[in-house]
Amino acid sequence: MVEQLAFNQLAPRSNRGGPIRDFMWKNPVPTVDVIIEKDDKIVIIRRKNEPKGLALPGGFVNEGEILEERAIIEAKEETSLDVELKELLGVYSDPKRDPRLHTITPVFIGKPVGGHVKGGDDAADAFWMNIDEIKSHEFAFDHKKILMDYLKWRKQKGTYWSTK
Amino acid sequence: MVEQLAFNQLAPRSNRGGPIRDFMWKNPVPTVDVIIEKDDKIVIIRRKNEPKGLALPGGFVNEGEILEERAIIEAKEETSLDVELKELLGVYSDPKRDPRLHTITPVFIGKPVGGHVKGGDDAADAFWMNIDEIKSHEFAFDHKKILMDYLKWRKQKGTYWSTK
Numbered sequence: 001m002v003e004q005l006a007f008n009q010l011a012p013r014s015n016r017g018g019p020i021r022d023f024m025w026k027n028p029v030p031t032v033d034v035i036i037e038k039d040d041k042i043v044i045i046r047r048k049n050e051p052k053g054l055a056l057p058g059g060f061v062n063e064g065e066i067l068e069e070r071a072i073i074e075a076k077e078e079t080s081l082d083v084e085l086k087e088l089l090g091v092y093s094d095p096k097r098d099p100r101l102h103t104i105t106p107v108f109i110g111k112p113v114g115g116h117v118k119g120g121d122d123a124a125d126a127f128w129m130n131i132d133e134i135k136s137h138e139f140a141f142d143h144k145k146i147l148m149d150y151l152k153w154r155k156q157k158g159t160y161w162s163t164k
Numbered sequence: 165m166v167e168q169l170a171f172n173q174l175a176p177r178s179n180r181g182g183p184i185r186d187f188m189w190k191n192p193v194p195t196v197d198v199i200i201e202k203d204d205k206i207v208i209i210r211r212k213n214e215p216k217g218l219a220l221p222g223g224f225v226n227e228g229e230i231l232e233e234r235a236i237i238e239a240k241e242e243t244s245l246d247v248e249l250k251e252l253l254g255v256y257s258d259p260k261r262d263p264r265l266h267t268i269t270p271v272f273i274g275k276p277v278g279g280h281v282k283g284g285d286d287a288a289d290a291f292w293m294n295i296d297e298i299k300s301h302e303f304a305f306d307h308k309k310i311l312m313d314y315l316k317w318r319k320q321k322g323t324y325w326s327t328k
Contacts, residue, residue: 027194027224027226028194028227030191030192030257030268060191061191061192062191062192063259063266064259064266066258066259066326066327067325067326068326068327087322088252088323088324091231091252091255093194093231094230095228095229095230104225158251159251159252160252161231161249161252162230163233164232
């Protein structure tokens with residue numbers, strides 16, 4: 001039904017910039033985040049832009065880009081680490097997860113394969129955090145929920161999403 | 165970098181429909197697909213609309229919707245089955261995976277919990293296919309790749325994506 005509705009809704013709006021644009025306006029925006037892990041530590045960034053606070057490295061996916069390649073680019077830009085992706089933790093799509101707009105974010109788990117942690121680009125800072133410390137911190141977006149799911153994943157694997 | 169670039173690019177376009185719309189125009193569009201399994205069979209649909217052919221049930225995600233809820237709605241509309249989601253198989257984002265536009269699709273694995281298979285909405289037909297038959301069929305989009313990953317998942321679990 002969505003498919004038909006979405007295309008049907010194009011007609012009255014086609015004078016405002018073309019049908020494709022209006023069609024896409026109805027959709028959430030894809031982003032991607034990465035949990036970089038090594039032993040009992042993960043990489044956390046401190047965001048330079050709003051919403052500020054601690055968060056996982058990640059960012060918006062551009063049209064024409066492959067998700068996993070954008071994940072590696074964002075990890076490098078924000079943490080200075082070369083990262084190899086290992087697994088997908090889950091996909092998070094709660095419309096309230098980002099105060100700016102509705103985003104859908106797949107979250108990868110990866111490992112560092114080069115470089116040293118240093119904040120860059122949208123990250124004012126980047127550092128290793130012991131997983132025992134996760135519970136005692138607040139995080140931007142729904143990254144606390146994502147990280148609590150990650151702690152479950154370390155014990156029992158599985159895949160996760162916003163309402164699970 | 166994406167985040168900053170994307171917002172910076174808004175200004176010159178703001179006379180063409182508002183910044184948010186132009187911002188989103190740069191992003192792939194999220195869809196969601198579901199592999200409904202029972203024993204050694206999965207549900208396949210025959211698409212009513214272009215691109216025609218065999219495919220997994222699924223569809224576009226609307227702004228404001230939670231991904232997993234849209235997955236359950238699409239499964240019901242296209243196969244008449246009530247579905248419970250069990251795991252996430254992966255996320256597929258190859259820009260060429262859909263001939264119409266760049267889509268990103270998380271793929272859930274679910275089980276039927278009610279109803280009988282019957283095509284509806286965008287599905288001209290829906291039916292159970294034995295997993296042994298997957299290899300001998302062609303599918304729309306990148307659904308053959310997704311289904312080959314699903315066959316791996318049945319043997320060794322794990323999570324999958326376009327370039328893995």
